[in-house]
Amino acid sequence: MTARQRALDxxxxSGRLGVELGPLNRPLIWREDGDVLYADHRSTDDLRAKYAGHETVIGPKAQPIVDVDLVLDRQSLAEALGPRAPVDYVVASHVIEHIPDPIGWLNELAGILREDGVVFLVVPDKRFTFDFRRAPSTTGDLVGHHIAAAKLASPVQIFEYVARVADVDPAAVWAGTQRDPRPIFDGQLVRALADARYVAEHRTYYDAHCTVYTPVSFLAVFREIVELGLIPFEIARIDPTERNAIEFYVTLRKRSGESAADRAARTPHLDPRHHHEMPEVPVRGFGRRLTLALRMLRTGSIRGSEAGSHG
Known part of the structure; x- marks a missing residue:
């Protein structure tokens, strides 16, 4: 299934009101699908000017940027929606990793959602992106930035983002031929320190991946956040990263009337061997047959990484 098919599912x-955040020129929910409002921090004209040099956004083969309905540069999502809230769903593709305080952000989304409304997230899997060298974010990372009510990326988040960014070929990672990707540019540590210091001094906006996850680490972190009662959601579903892909899909459902413990207890489970650790190197020919035979002797099954992405 494509990301769009998963979002629709x-x-x-149809027959519902929803919001898609930051769709740019690739919305997952189309106008003809139902009553959807597109939200971004800039107006349509501003976005066209910002991306004028980006061939994938503004170019002869690019889809047009959608007309933005809700401009969020000087108002919250709740203020932008006004009496149209509450809505039935929110879709956010490759957004949560840019948010300095994901807990606060999810509470903002909960505030404009109906009970049982859903948030559909598309989340990059750090194993197959330029975040390859970064350690997965922890519950403590998210709680700390929430307590600090972070509105901007912190010096810590900026340093880790700039210092670890790597030149990753997802296909090579999946094939097992890339396990030590090169830095994207020289002098990353020095640049990271300078950028972190600048933001600390000037308190300016800096676009960074503030948090990073694998499918398993996402479940571990957000299960604890749900259990702590910090967000009124349950993790209703997770579709882990498929072979040769770079992202996974999470559906959160608003369940504010239930206890945090009950909501946390329903968190899905994934096998870390497939959805947290690096993928196994595919084996072929005699080596493949030997590997499968050994696996059968050891586990009683030939099921391994090639058998599918679900744990």
Whole structure:
């Protein structure tokens, strides 16, 4: 299934009202699918000017940037929606990793959602992106930035983002031929320190991947956040990263009337061997047959990384 198909399956937009955040020129929910409002921090004209040099956004083969309905540069999502809230769903593709305080952000989304409304997230898997060298974010990372009510990326988040960014070929990682990707540019540590210091001194906006996850680490972190009662959601579903892909899909459902413990207890489970650790190197020919035979002797099954992405 494509990301769009998964989004449609998660939110069922026909006859419902929803919001898609930051769709740019590739919305997952189309106008003809249902009553959807597109939200961004800039107006349509501003976005066209910002991306004028980006061939994938503004170019002869690019889809047009959608007309933005809700401009969020000087108002919250709740203020932008006004009496149209509450809505039935929110879709956010490659957004959560840019948010300095994901806990606060999810509470903002909960505030404009109906009970049982859903948030559909597309999340990059750090194993197959330029975040390859970064350690997965922890519950403590998210709680700390939430307590600090972070509105901007912190010096810590900026340093880790700039210092670890790597030149990653996802296909090579999946094939097992890339396990030590090169830095994207020289002098990353020095640049990272300078950028972190600048933001600390000037308190300016800096676009960074503030948090990073694998499918398993996402479940571990957000299960604890749910259990702590910090967000009124349950993790209703996770579709882990498929072979040769770079992202996974999470559906959160608003369940504010239930206890945090009950919501946390329903968190899905994934096998870390397939959805947290690096993928196994595919084996072929005699080596493959030997590997499968050994696996059968050891586990009683030939099921391994090639058998699918679900744990």
């Amino acid at each position: 998660a939110v069922s937009p």
